[in-house]
Amino acid sequence: GAVVSQHPSWVICKSGTSVKIECRSLDFQATTMFWYRQFPKQSLMLMATSNEGSKATYEQGVEKDKFLINHASLTLSTLTVTSAHPEDSSFYICSARRFGAGTGPYNEQFFGPGTRLTVL
Amino acid sequence: SQQGEEDPQALSIQEGENATMNCSYKTSINNLQWYRQNSGRGLVHLILIRSNEREKHSGRLRVTLDTSKKSSSLLITASRAADTASYFCATYGNNRLAFGKGNQVVVIP
Numbered sequence: 001g002a003v004v005s006q007h008p009s010w011v012i013c014k015s016g017t018s019v020k021i022e023c024r025s026l027d028f029q030a031t032t033m034f035w036y037r038q039f040p041k042q043s044l045m046l047m048a049t050s051n052e053g054s055k056a057t058y059e060q061g062v063e064k065d066k067f068l069i070n071h072a073s074l075t076l077s078t079l080t081v082t083s084a085h086p087e088d089s090s091f092y093i094c095s096a097r098r099f100g101a102g103t104g105p106y107n108e109q110f111f112g113p114g115t116r117l118t119v120l
Numbered sequence: 121s122q123q124g125e126e127d128p129q130a131l132s133i134q135e136g137e138n139a140t141m142n143c144s145y146k147t148s149i150n151n152l153q154w155y156r157q158n159s160g161r162g163l164v165h166l167i168l169i170r171s172n173e174r175e176k177h178s179g180r181l182r183v184t185l186d187t188s189k190k191s192s193s194l195l196i197t198a199s200r201a202a203d204t205a206s207y208f209c210a211t212y213g214n215n216r217l218a219f220g221k222g223n224q225v226v227v228i229p
Contacts, residue, residue: 006162034216043208044163044219093162095217108153109217113162
């Protein structure tokens with residue numbers, strides 16, 4: 001149980017186009033999903049926290065108009081990279097927190113396999 | 121902001137040896153977690169240690185936590201080639217996980 005999928009697993013696009021990445025919790029409901037980006041040989045950096053039915057909360061320095069996040073249901077969140085540029089090329093990873101898990105000290109997030117974005 | 125920060129390491133060890141990596145963090149935490157990431161893949165949760173725990177074991181993994189020093193260590197005993205991966209610690213606080221820089225471990229068969 002607790003499987004999170006991402007689609008696509010990799011995408012190559014031209015500069016200036018927009019790309020949508022989906023994150024789905026397959027066997028549980030997720031009130032909160034998180035989006036991270038990871039550059040080669042570096043750590044994960046939290047981009048935004050997405051709560052079902054409300055606006056995403058973006059981390060400092062992350063452009064909300066550049067990275068559009070929609071969390072329309074308890075099992076799906078999408079990240080759209082708008083007007084992508086080569087510097088947006090990265091590995092994007094989502095994670096989901098199970099509905100009802102609360103925010104207590106035993107919190108656990110389940111991670112998707114990641115999406116490799118390459119902007120030419 | 122990143123809370124967990126490991127001493128950046130690239131470990132290369134022989135199969136059967138132990139691998140130890142460290143993590144330090146800056147603020148108070150509810151728990152600290154370790155994850156593994158194989159190249160180009162997502163994260164796999166390894167172990168969680170609560171702030172009131174000092175040591176925890178899970179199979180070949182041993183995690184310690186010293187809240188007074190704001191540090192943690194992960195020991196992998198009797199390493200295997202399949203343990204080759206990057207290992208990240210992550211601290212949970214302020215309703216989110218913050219990841220450290222990661223340690224690249226290469227286990228040579």
